[in-house]
Amino acid sequence: MFTETLLKTNNLTKYYSGFRALDNVNLEIGRGKIIGLLGPNGSGKTTLIKLINGLITPSSGEILVDGNNPGPYTKSIVSYLPDKNYFANWMKVQDVFNMFADFYGDFDMNKARDMCAMLNIRPEDRIKSMSKGTKEKVQLILCMSRNAQLYLLDEPIAGVDPAARDYILSTIINNYNEEGTVIISTHLISEIERVLDEVIFIQNGQVIRHDSVDDIKENEGKSIDEVFRESFRMVPYMNVNQEGVYRYDK
Amino acid sequence: MAWKLDDSRPIWPQLKEQLTMAIVSGQYPMGSPFPTVRDLAADAGVNRNTMQRALSELENDGLVITNRTAGRTVTTDKELIMKMKMETASTYIDEFVAQMNAIGFSTEEIIQVLKEKEAK
Numbered sequence: 001m002f003t004e005t006l007l008k009t010n011n012l013t014k015y016y017s018g019f020r021a022l023d024n025v026n027l028e029i030g031r032g033k034i035i036g037l038l039g040p041n042g043s044g045k046t047t048l049i050k051l052i053n054g055l056i057t058p059s060s061g062e063i064l065v066d067g068n069n070p071g072p073y074t075k076s077i078v079s080y081l082p083d084k085n086y087f088a089n090w091m092k093v094q095d096v097f098n099m100f101a102d103f104y105g106d107f108d109m110n111k112a113r114d115m116c117a118m119l120n121i122r123p124e125d126r127i128k129s130m131s132k133g134t135k136e137k138v139q140l141i142l143c144m145s146r147n148a149q150l151y152l153l154d155e156p157i158a159g160v161d162p163a164a165r166d167y168i169l170s171t172i173i174n175n176y177n178e179e180g181t182v183i184i185s186t187h188l189i190s191e192i193e194r195v196l197d198e199v200i201f202i203q204n205g206q207v208i209r210h211d212s213v214d215d216i217k218e219n220e221g222k223s224i225d226e227v228f229r230e231s232f233r234m235v236p237y238m239n240v241n242q243e244g245v246y247r248y249d250k
Numbered sequence: 251m252a253w254k255l256d257d258s259r260p261i262w263p264q265l266k267e268q269l270t271m272a273i274v275s276g277q278y279p280m281g282s283p284f285p286t287v288r289d290l291a292a293d294a295g296v297n298r299n300t301m302q303r304a305l306s307e308l309e310n311d312g313l314v315i316t317n318r319t320a321g322r323t324v325t326t327d328k329e330l331i332m333k334m335k336m337e338t339a340s341t342y343i344d345e346f347v348a349q350m351n352a353i354g355f356s357t358e359e360i361i362q363v364l365k366e367k368e369a370k
Contacts, residue, residue, distance in 0.1 A: 032299065033299070034297045034299075166295070169295065170292060170295065173291060173292065173295075173296075173297050173298070174288070174292050178298075190257065193257055194255060194257065194261060194295055194296050194297075195295065195296060195297045196297070197297060197299055197300070213260075213261075214260040214261070214262065217257075217258065217259055217260045217261075218260050221258055221259070222258050223257035223258045224257070225257065226258070
């Protein structure tokens with residue numbers, strides 16, 4: 001019934017008016033995994049996620065989700081958590097739930113209601129009255145209440161407090177479909193590395209590493225956070241002293 | 251369970267060590283039902299594949315037994331539990347002796363200070 005590979009990209013490239021946001025990305029991703037999409041700001045994480053769920057189209061190359069190009073079928077099996085808030089302010093939580101139930105056949109209303117109850121969010125609460133963090137939690141609930149095959153979570157924990165991060169991470173690990181895969185983009189690596197099976201490092205639009213977390217830890221004896229910091233170390237700006245420019249080398 | 255995980259090492263061996271400890275110390279008594287992968291993973295805040303790997307290792311060691319219908323239970327093999335207990339004890343003793351040696355105590359001196367401490 002299922003193809004072994006859930007997601008495949010072939011020489012995927014995306015230009016934004018001359019700027020190369022993604023450069024020849026070749027990825028192959030299996031089922032039943034939680035994968036971290038990690039990279040500095042502006043490295044192409046959001047672009048890759050938007051391409052996979054068909055919000056934007058490639059300049060060249062190909063994306064296959066469960067063997068299909070992005071379209072109505074892939075949208076029915078991909079659950080996407082955007083990095084921005086997309087609710088209309090006049091809506092109540094129940095309105096958003098109804099909208100999701102209309103759009104997606106795999107949306108589980110009871111699950112969504114239960115998750116809200118656990119967070120003391122009521123169906124009659126208005127989006128307008130919510131804090132940024134609460135809106136993010138509602139978005140996550142919507143995303144994880146779908147019985148999808150591929151979950152694409154773009155910065156799911158960036159805007160919430162540490163206690164809510166724990167809640168969000170446990171919600172993710174407890175609610176994804178076991179035949180499905182979760183891709184989480186973030187730069188808060190130490191917060192999420194324990195839940196990851198694999199990591200993809202992306203820099204300047206290129207995939208520079210795609211490895212299993214166990215292999216990295218076994219071979220390098222370091223946390224993913226440390227490996228990331230070493231891979232993406234930047235040279236900080238320093239004041240010029242009398243001898244000339246102070247070079248920061250290590 | 252209070253999990254203590256070090257992110258610079260692979261997670262599954264640490265889960266295995268800590269679950270072994272919990273079984274050997276009787277926190278999960280012999281023959282008692284063992285929690286599911288799902289529950290353990292949620293409790294430790296790790297993903298299910300990682301916990302599954304740790305549990306498979308416990309099954310290989312025979313500490314946990316999978317029944318076809320009744321889920322997993324802790325072994326009822328007393329000798330095996332005793333053997334694992336001795337292995338754990340031996341690791342602790344090696345560490346302790348190495349540290350004592352490093353600050354200049356011979357094995358006889360270690361025994362002597364232990365006895366003195368016991369007598370107090």
